[in-house]
Amino acid sequence: SLGWIDGSIALSAMLTTEEAPYAVDNEELKMDVEDVDMTKWTEEEFEEKCTYIVKDHTWEGPLENTELTRAIPKWNNSGLYLLVTIYSNGEFHHFVDGLVEEKSNWMRYVNPAHSQQEQNLAACQNGMNIYFYTVKAIPADQELLVWYCPEFARRLNYPASGEIMMQKLKQSLIEATQQVTEIKHPGKREHSVSEILKDVLQEPSRPLPTRPRCPNSPDRPLYPSAVYPLRPSLSEDFLKTTTVFGLPNRSHRQCSVTPSPSAHSSLESSPESSPTPASLEPRDTLLSFSPALYSRGLNHYPGYSPAGSMPFYPNPHYSRYLMPHYPVSSLSGPPTLGGIFPHMYPFYSRLVPPHVPFPPGMLPSEGSRQFLLPPDSLAPRDILLPAATSAFSAATSLKDKPVHGHGNPYAPAGGSPPAGSAASTGRVPTKPTSAILSTSRSEDKAINLSKMKQGSTGYKTLDYPLKKQNGKIKYECNICTKTFGQLSNLKVHLRVHSGERPFKCQTCNKGFTQLAHLQKHYLVHTGEKPHECQVCHKRFSSTSNLKTHLRLHSGEKPYQCKICPAKFTQFVHLKLHKRLHTREHPHQCPHCHRNYIHLSSLRLHLKGYCLAVSPSPSCSLDELNRVNEEIERFDISDNADRLEEMEGFDVESMVEKQIFGLLWQEMDFKASYHKGSTGGDLHPPPPALSIYRLNEHGSEDSVIKVHCSSPIQLLPVKVKKETEEAMET
DNA sequence: CTGGGGATGGGGCCC
DNA sequence: TGGGCCCCATCCCCA
Numbered sequence: 207s208l209g210w211i212d213g214s215i216a217l218s219a220m221l222t223t224e225e226a227p228y229a230v231d232n233e234e235l236k237m238d239v240e241d242v243d244m245t246k247w248t249e250e251e252f253e254e255k256c257t258y259i260v261k262d263h264t265w266e267g268p269l270e271n272t273e274l275t276r277a278i279p280k281w282n283n284s285g286l287y288l289l290v291t292i293y294s295n296g297e298f299h300h301f302v303d304g305l306v307e308e309k310s311n312w313m314r315y316v317n318p319a320h321s322q323q324e325q326n327l328a329a330c331q332n333g334m335n336i337y338f339y340t341v342k343a344i345p346a347d348q349e350l351l352v353w354y355c356p357e358f359a360r361r362l363n364y365p366a367s368g369e370i371m372m373q374k375l376k377q378s379l380i381e382a383t384q385q386v387t388e389i390k391h392p393g394k395r396e397h398s399v400s401e402i403l404k405d406v407l408q409e410p411s412r413p414l415p416t417r418p419r420c421p422n423s424p425d426r427p428l429y430p431s432a433v434y435p436l437r438p439s440l441s442e443d444f445l446k447t448t449t450v451f452g453l454p455n456r457s458h459r460q461c462s463v464t465p466s467p468s469a470h471s472s473l474e475s476s477p478e479s480s481p482t483p484a485s486l487e488p489r490d491t492l493l494s495f496s497p498a499l500y501s502r503g504l505n506h507y508p509g510y511s512p513a514g515s516m517p518f519y520p521n522p523h524y525s526r527y528l529m530p531h532y533p534v535s536s537l538s539g540p541p542t543l544g545g546i547f548p549h550m551y552p553f554y555s556r557l558v559p560p561h562v563p564f565p566p567g568m569l570p571s572e573g574s575r576q577f578l579l580p581p582d583s584l585a586p587r588d589i590l591l592p593a594a595t596s597a598f599s600a601a602t603s604l605k606d607k608p609v610h611g612h613g614n615p616y617a618p619a620g621g622s623p624p625a626g627s628a629a630s631t632g633r634v635p636t637k638p639t640s641a642i643l644s645t646s647r648s649e650d651k652a653i654n655l656s657k658m659k660q661g662s663t664g665y666k667t668l669d670y671p672l673k674k675q676n677g678k679i680k681y682e683c684n685i686c687t688k689t690f691g692q693l694s695n696l697k698v699h700l701r702v703h704s705g706e707r708p709f710k711c712q713t714c715n716k717g718f719t720q721l722a723h724l725q726k727h728y729l730v731h732t733g734e735k736p737h738e739c740q741v742c743h744k745r746f747s748s749t750s751n752l753k754t755h756l757r758l759h760s761g762e763k764p765y766q767c768k769i770c771p772a773k774f775t776q777f778v779h780l781k782l783h784k785r786l787h788t789r790e791h792p793h794q795c796p797h798c799h800r801n802y803i804h805l806s807s808l809r810l811h812l813k814g815y816c817l818a819v820s821p822s823p824s825c826s827l828d829e830l831n832r833v834n835e836e837i838e839r840f841d842i843s844d845n846a847d848r849l850e851e852m853e854g855f856d857v858e859s860m861v862e863k864q865i866f867g868l869l870w871q872e873m874d875f876k877a878s879y880h881k882g883s884t885g886g887d888l889h890p891p892p893p894a895l896s897i898y899r900l901n902e903h904g905s906e907d908s909v910i911k912v913h914c915s916s917p918i919q920l921l922p923v924k925v926k927k928e929t930e931e932a933m934e935t
Numbered sequence: 936c937t938g939g940g941g942a943t944g945g946g947g948c949c950c
Numbered sequence: 951t952g953g954g955c956c957c958c959a960t961c962c963c964c965a
Contacts, residue, residue: 688946694952695946702945722954723943730942744940750958751940758939772937778960779938786936 244341245322245367248357249330252339319351320368327352331361668697769803800834807841 247255316338319325327338329352338352353359353368360366365373670684681696682689685703690696698720701707707717709724713731718724726748729735735745737752741759746752754776757763763773765780769787774780793808794801797818802808812819815833 691947692951695948697952699946719944720946720953722956723945725954727943747941748943749956751942753957755940775938776940776960778962779936781960782936 244339245325245328245353245355247328247339247341247355249355250357252328252330252337252355316350316352318368319353322353322367322369324351325353325368326350328355329353330355330358668693668700800838802838802841804841807837811837 244252316327319327326340326342326344326348327350328341330337330339338350339355344350354366356366673680673682679693680689681691681693683696683699683703685700688699690699701719707719709718709721710716711718711724711727711731713728716727718727729747735747737746737749738744739746739752739755739759741756744755746755757775763775765774765777766772767774767780767783767787769784772780772783774783787803793803793805795808795811795816795818797812797816800811800816802811811834815830815837817827817830817834
């Protein structure tokens with residue numbers, strides 16, 4: 207009974223069953239549904255009152271039905287595509303693009319309702335998904351016609367109903383037509399189209415200025431020129447499913463935007479009841495489900511503000527930096543898309559001059575994935591686009607505050623330019639972190655929405671389960687087992703392993719795992735050095751470097767060589783210095799060729815591992831050599847230094863543990879051992895190797911003693927790294 | 936080889 | 951929950 211099959215996916219049960227045509231719960235079903243205007247429901251109401259959703263499933267019916275195939279080109283022929291914007295936490299998240307047949311679903315074939323009377327579906331966002339809720343009974347053979355629920359429409363900057371949209375469309379068409387007339391007389395305009403076009407066309411070949419100016423505030427830099435992170439959670443699948451809004455006819459590649467302030471303002475003021483002289487057939491012209499481009503998510507971009515709050519700024523220079531994520535198609539013919547749908551494209555329409563073709567490599571038909579590729583591989587770097595969020599607040603925060611302990615080092619005075627004030631008005635970019643798309647559950651059965659909702663937040667967004675410890679969730683990295691106090695810390699940490707660097711610098715394309723790192727990095731391009739030494743007034747880009755520098759004034763040299771009196775202000779210098787000593791092993795075994803840097807290493811060696819003395823009959827030569835190798839490795843490690851510095855500690859015992867841990871790890875053997883002095887049940891003694899140990903009186907025991915309190919803690923002991931405190935002892 | 940500085944990575948904590 | 955900030959560690963470059 208449905209004509210909305212694309213050959214692979216079909217809408218099923220919910221809309222076909224006469225008994226339950228409504229996606230409402232049983233209680234609601236008892237109501238006289240005709241009395242309820244569900245088109246006025248909010249998304250929350252839809253969500254609350256809807257009991258079942260019907261998942262897509264493969265169409266198992268006959269495909270040769272000509273009725274079905276006829277439905278398919280309906281959109282394509284008219285240049286209409288389903289393109290839905292998904293928001294997450296109020297921010298743009300991704301698009302669902304109906305153009306990609308294999309990745310979209312039957313929704314792409316549902317036409318928009320151009321009157322409330324004919325509307326029988328309401329589109330709502332639920333989580334990361336778009337749902338069509340039935341708002342009235344849908345008999346068999348009735349066409350599905352959808353419009354947004356009011357809330358969703360508002361978020362998309364759409365009119366509340368299809369009728370209003372149609373009125374606006376017609377009005378916009380008039381405006382657009384007038385605009386075309388204006389364009390033919392460039393003398394009336396501040397910039398001619400050709401001027402703008404020329405400028406834009408030349409732009410890609412220009413080097414990127416480090417600090418582009420914000421069009422709204424010429425004296426303020428656009429800050430930073432970093433591009434917003436490519437959404438980190440973009441899986442390959444996601445990229446495939448969210449390709450770009452495209453053109454049906456590639457001969458029409460003109461980007462279409464509404465550039466004219468007058469057009470915009472007139473539209474703003476155009477009443478919804480404006481006359482409708484244009485005789486447009488709605489189905490042929492309406493761009494259904496085109497997105498409200500970043501109507502929220504990009505508000506924080508400099509140069510962008512919600513519709514009506516700011517005049518259009520035809521700055522082609524700036525537009526190079528801030529383009530929407532995807533090219534925008536136009537309807538064929540003079541009325542540009544932006545002219546017709548200025549509300550749909552509030553962002554883009556402000557940034558790109560009219561009739562500006564897409565830069566090479568960024569043609570609409572080429573897909574959004576290109577935006578995610580390295581710029582060098584396809585388009586000028588300038589075109590590297592911001593994703594849903596940006597790092598524009600970068601550095602702003604840095605400068606808006608005095609640095610701790612140093613007067614006002616951010617003062618623009620010392621040559622450090624004022625940081626992007628433009629960003630100060632911007633919103634902090636939303637996360638680049640991994641929002642797991644909860645799009646595809648394949649169950650055919652109905653899913654409880656509330657349950658689904660619960661499963662998509664918090665730690666469950668991780669792709670592996672977290673353990674619990676003492677009733678609390680243990681935020682442990684599943685790769686390096688490092689634990690964190692907070693989930694957010696773990697999430698950030700996981701980027702270390704995944705290689706995910708969602709914060710991209712637009713200037714040099716370098717990626718960073720954290721926004722703060724990008725912010726700091728941006729100072730490289732600006733040359734800004736916000737941290738000033740109060741003694742010599744030398745400026746530094748980072749507090750760390752300033753702190754290091756301050757040691758020069760204080761004379762503090764916290765890193766001291768243990769072998770010679772050399773002291774250093776930086777640890778790295780000590781490390782380099784230590785290499786000089788690595789060839790020197792002052793502690794030589796009197797019985798064999800082995801020598802050690804540390805006395806404790808030699809002593810350990812002498813405690814039973816010296817082959818020349820008296821190797822244990824229970825221990826093979828290979829095993830002893832292995833132990834000695836580990837002692838040597840330990841000897842040249844930083845751990846040896848650190849252990850030596852520890853007072854009141856059984857160093858030898860610790861050394862043994864260290865070495866033993868290494869062996870345990872690397873050889874995967876288990877040493878045999880006795881129970882500790884306190885007794886207690888330990889693991890059964892492994893047979894492979896006996897390890898020797900000195901007892902408190904200096905005589906050798908035949909086995910290494912493992913303290914009962916830590917029978918299996920044989921991994922190298924975590925010791926605080928060489929710190930100033932440690933060095934001072 | 937030493938010393939100074941620049942740049943970046945990683946993580947903790949606070950809000 | 952995630953951004954912002956801070957700190958420490960580390961690597962690298964250069965004089």
